[in-house]
Amino acid sequence: MSFRTYHELTGGDRSALGAQVAAQRRRVHARMTGVRRLIAVASGKGGVGKSHVTAAVARSAARHLPGSVGVLDADLHGPTMPRLLAARGPLRVDGTGVVEPAVGRDGVRVVSTALLLEADAPLAWRTPDVEAHVWRGALEAGTLRELLADVAWGTLDLLLVDLPPGVDRLRDLAALVPRLDGVLAVTIPSEESRAAVARAMRAAAGAGIPLLGVVENMSVHSCTTCGAAGRLFDGDAGASLADAFRVPLLGRLPFAPPGTCDPADAAAPLTRALLERVT
Amino acid sequence: MRFLCIECDAQMSFEERRQPGDGTFAAAFRCPTCGRRVAMLANPMESQLVGALGVRIGGRILDEEPMELVRTTMRGRDDAFVEAEAGAPGGTRPRWSEDARSRLERVPGFVRGMVKRIYTDYAVERRIAEITPDVMDRARVELGLEHM
Numbered sequence: 001m002s003f004r005t006y007h008e009l010t011g012g013d014r015s016a017l018g019a020q021v022a023a024q025r026r027r028v029h030a031r032m033t034g035v036r037r038l039i040a041v042a043s044g045k046g047g048v049g050k051s052h053v054t055a056a057v058a059r060s061a062a063r064h065l066p067g068s069v070g071v072l073d074a075d076l077h078g079p080t081m082p083r084l085l086a087a088r089g090p091l092r093v094d095g096t097g098v099v100e101p102a103v104g105r106d107g108v109r110v111v112s113t114a115l116l117l118e119a120d121a122p123l124a125w126r127t128p129d130v131e132a133h134v135w136r137g138a139l140e141a142g143t144l145r146e147l148l149a150d151v152a153w154g155t156l157d158l159l160l161v162d163l164p165p166g167v168d169r170l171r172d173l174a175a176l177v178p179r180l181d182g183v184l185a186v187t188i189p190s191e192e193s194r195a196a197v198a199r200a201m202r203a204a205a206g207a208g209i210p211l212l213g214v215v216e217n218m219s220v221h222s223c224t225t226c227g228a229a230g231r232l233f234d235g236d237a238g239a240s241l242a243d244a245f246r247v248p249l250l251g252r253l254p255f256a257p258p259g260t261c262d263p264a265d266a267a268a269p270l271t272r273a274l275l276e277r278v279t
Numbered sequence: 280m281r282f283l284c285i286e287c288d289a290q291m292s293f294e295e296r297r298q299p300g301d302g303t304f305a306a307a308f309r310c311p312t313c314g315r316r317v318a319m320l321a322n323p324m325e326s327q328l329v330g331a332l333g334v335r336i337g338g339r340i341l342d343e344e345p346m347e348l349v350r351t352t353m354r355g356r357d358d359a360f361v362e363a364e365a366g367a368p369g370g371t372r373p374r375w376s377e378d379a380r381s382r383l384e385r386v387p388g389f390v391r392g393m394v395k396r397i398y399t400d401y402a403v404e405r406r407i408a409e410i411t412p413d414v415m416d417r418a419r420v421e422l423g424l425e426h427m
Contacts, residue, residue, distance in 0.1 A: 001285060009281045011290035017280065020334040023343065093392060095363045097345035116355040116389075124354040126387075127331075128302045131324035138331035142348045145333075150345035 027149040029178045034155045043186045044200030046165040049217040050186040054162040055084035059264035060271040062106040068157040073112030075164040089115040141172045167203040181278040182210035187237045194237035219252035284310035296337040350390040357388025373402040376411045
């Protein structure tokens with residue numbers, strides 16, 4: 001008994017799985033041609049306020065680039081962007097099935113699983129939960145692909161992708177898009193955060209993704225009574241990471257209790273610096 | 280994916296695919312020389328893995344719909360989307376019979392708009408004036424909509 005190889009059989013391959021995957025890839029590429037700057041916002045650690053930074057940068061950018069800033073909330077399990085940007089569903093679908101993004105504060109366009117799931121419901125799938133660990137990652141990467149490709153982002157000067165903690169989704173994103181302009185790393189001052197964010201930055205650099213800079217969030221806290229500034233955390237992670245990776249520390253953001261300052265105003269200098277990094 | 284009839288040393292032809300239940304995916308192939316038929320049965324885990332890639336064994340008759348993977352697999356809210364009316368412009372959209380409408384109502388709201396658009400496009404392309412359960416059944420088989 002002998003077996004020929006796949007390529008020795010000259011008949012058609014009706015499944016053409018490779019061609020199907022290539023078609024998926026072409027859709028992403030076609031959609032991203034309208035995006036001038038595609039920047040991922042990442043941290044290696046949860047709780048550093050990465051999504052708050054993403055929202056503040058997006059709003060600040062939108063004030064200078066009206067109607068041409070979008071945010072893709074790639075934190076599929078813990079989406080927060082619609083709440084931070086006051087964007088609401090339902091999402092409009094055109095006659096061809098393409099989805100319009102929601103519009104939030106300062107005209108930022110937003111797509112997020114928070115707009116698709118029931119309130120407080122976890123991300124779950126209709127498929128039988130058999131050996132779900134095998135295919136769940138593929139479904140999540142597929143979801144990211146469709147949020148990139150099948151949303152009418154239009155012409156954007158800036159599309160920010162808010163990533164979950166860790167590096168897996170960053171790798172998925174880099175593999176899907178034709179060009180990822182870079183990563184903005186967010187940390188808090190602590191040594192614990194520095195170590196976690198350093199791992200994420202090292203992974204990004206190892207994957208050939210440009211590092212655009214570091215933002216240190218919650219750097220200081222101003223007393224709302226006397227105005228005295230104090231530190232919330234020991235450490236100097238922002239400067240340390242910037243030095244270690246030879247990238248600029250684009251800004252330090254204060255911890256600001258609600259209503260004390262406009263986050264978009266506070267993020268304006270770092271937003272300008274970020275946009276200048278990708279022209 | 281190709282199937283080889285070892286006795287005839289011939290590539291087998293894809294015939295049909297089905298989902299007979301319990302998450303099993305079945306694809307039937309026939310040898311063009313001796314006529315022998317075989318069925319490939321993928322267990323639920325294998326079926327899910329392939330489905331999670333957004334690809335279809337046996338190929339696609341329709342191009343992949345926008346957001347198809349999300350809308351057919353995610354447990355989303357029924358009111359997540361507001362759909363534009365599908366079908367040809369100029370008032371030539373097909374009618375939906377009461378029975379067909381009832382059947383469509385049983386489709387989860389998260390994916391219903393997409394399913395409705397597919398059936399409507401099917402009817403418009405074939406100049407079918409009214410969508411009935413029979414039309415839906417035919418479209419389901421012809422377009423390979425067993426995953427919806």
